[in-house]
Amino acid sequence: EIVLTQSPATLSLSPGERATLSCRASQSVSSNLAWYQQKPGQAPRIIIYEASNRATGVPARFSGSGSGTDFTLTISSLEPEDFAVYYCQHRYNWPPLTFGGGTKVEIK
């Protein structure tokens, strides 16, 4: 099973600041990684797929990078609606599909 480790667990930032979230895989997942945003009481929403492609309708302030074992989600300038929990997920050599433990981006 491929384990995804996200860091930090919590990121405290102000609107307008840059957010950098990390996801590390226990073995290479090539570029087979997605990022999701989840707000309280809602289902997750895909924001990045294949490591660096923005999903439909996702603002350009969101970007993803990385391949192999190290991945980054960057939010260039936080908007109020971006404060949420973010998860990474791989689809490489499954089952199982696995998610990271999540990073909460909270208002400082």
Added chain:
Amino acid sequence: VQLVESGGGVVQHGGSLRLSCAASGFSFSRYGMHWVRQAPGRGLEWVAFIRYDGDHKYYADSVKGRFTISRDNSKNTLYLQMDTPRDEDTAVYYCANQDDPNYTYYFDNWGQGTLVTVSS
């Protein structure tokens, strides 16, 4: 696309529960479907997958042998049969899938979730 789960509730150890997910807005019989769960205050956990035709099924180790995923393409409905549930099965259960080839084995469609509580 709309996915609507139902069937959640309180279930006792040794009992059973069947969750349903009614799908609409896409060609249900052409796409694989997943169940994903989220324990209260915790992260996401993939539970099970069924291929578009029902011929291939995969499970997380945590539920293998206790849960059964199935589908009825004539009713556009996905199911999850939960037998001998454990405390750790308490969670919101989402059905999820993708209908865009770019998102294969990612999840771009989610239901609203249905809460299952395992009680003694």
